[in-house]
Amino acid sequence: RKEVEQDPGPFNVPEGATVAFNCTYSNSASQSFFWYRQDCRKEPKLLMSVYSSGNEDGRFTAQLNRASQYISLLIRDSKLSDSATYLCVVNRWDGNQFYFGTGTSLTVIP
Amino acid sequence: NAGVTQTPKFQVLKTGQSMTLQCAQDMNHEYMSWYRQDPGMGLRLIHYSVGAGITDQGEVPNGYNVSRSTTEDFPLRLLSAAPSQTSVYFCASRGTGEDTQYFGPGTRLTVL
Numbered sequence: 001r002k003e004v005e006q007d008p009g010p011f012n013v014p015e016g017a018t019v020a021f022n023c024t025y026s027n028s029a030s031q032s033f034f035w036y037r038q039d040c041r042k043e044p045k046l047l048m049s050v051y052s053s054g055n056e057d058g059r060f061t062a063q064l065n066r067a068s069q070y071i072s073l074l075i076r077d078s079k080l081s082d083s084a085t086y087l088c089v090v091n092r093w094d095g096n097q098f099y100f101g102t103g104t105s106l107t108v109i110p
Numbered sequence: 111n112a113g114v115t116q117t118p119k120f121q122v123l124k125t126g127q128s129m130t131l132q133c134a135q136d137m138n139h140e141y142m143s144w145y146r147q148d149p150g151m152g153l154r155l156i157h158y159s160v161g162a163g164i165t166d167q168g169e170v171p172n173g174y175n176v177s178r179s180t181t182e183d184f185p186l187r188l189l190s191a192a193p194s195q196t197s198v199y200f201c202a203s204r205g206t207g208e209d210t211q212y213f214g215p216g217t218r219l220t221v222l
Contacts, residue, residue: 097155
């Protein structure tokens with residue numbers, strides 16, 4: 001079973017829409033959780049860390065459900081510039097091994 | 111401050127050839143790592159290092175060697191390239207206690 005699983009999409013949404021991605025992880029010992037963004041043929045970049053209490057950064061909200069072992073990312077008021085692949089990342093207890101999901105592709109349509 | 115740099119950007123090898131992918135960072139980060147990214151597989155950790163002189167295996171270490179003689183540099187060596195090693199390789203670094211991993215621009219490797 002994969003450490004991290006994501007729906008690959010693609011998600012095609014109109015500008016201004018709200019879109020949500022989910023991600024599940026298999027190892028209950030996982031300690032840290034992140035969402036990264038990757039543009040086509042570019043390197044991944046940290047979008048936000050995911051904390052147990054949930055966190056928000058502008059139009060982006062991340063939630064963690066440890067009991068069900070899933071992480072979510074909500075994007076409100078989608079912009080064309082949000083078009084990218086969103087990677088769910090999980091870190092084990094020792095902090096040194098990061099596991100990436102395959103990514104969810106988002107295209108925001110004018 | 112260049113961040114994480116990788117060379118070369120593109121490389122084509124024949125089966126059995128060897129080469130070294132270079133990675134350097136100028137942020138004085140202790141943690142550095144190498145990933146490969148394949149379609150449908152996501153990024154997978156090859157090797158990582160928590161400081162000069164210390165390396166460890168990740169999820170897919172076979173066919174790759176690393177060393178960390180300085181804080182700044184973390185080269186990845188392919189001793190005998192195989193077509194299965196055709197991939198995009200990313201190097202990343204992270205400061206101690208920090209969440210953010212900073213990735214280099216990647217090396218696109220094709221093994222024929």
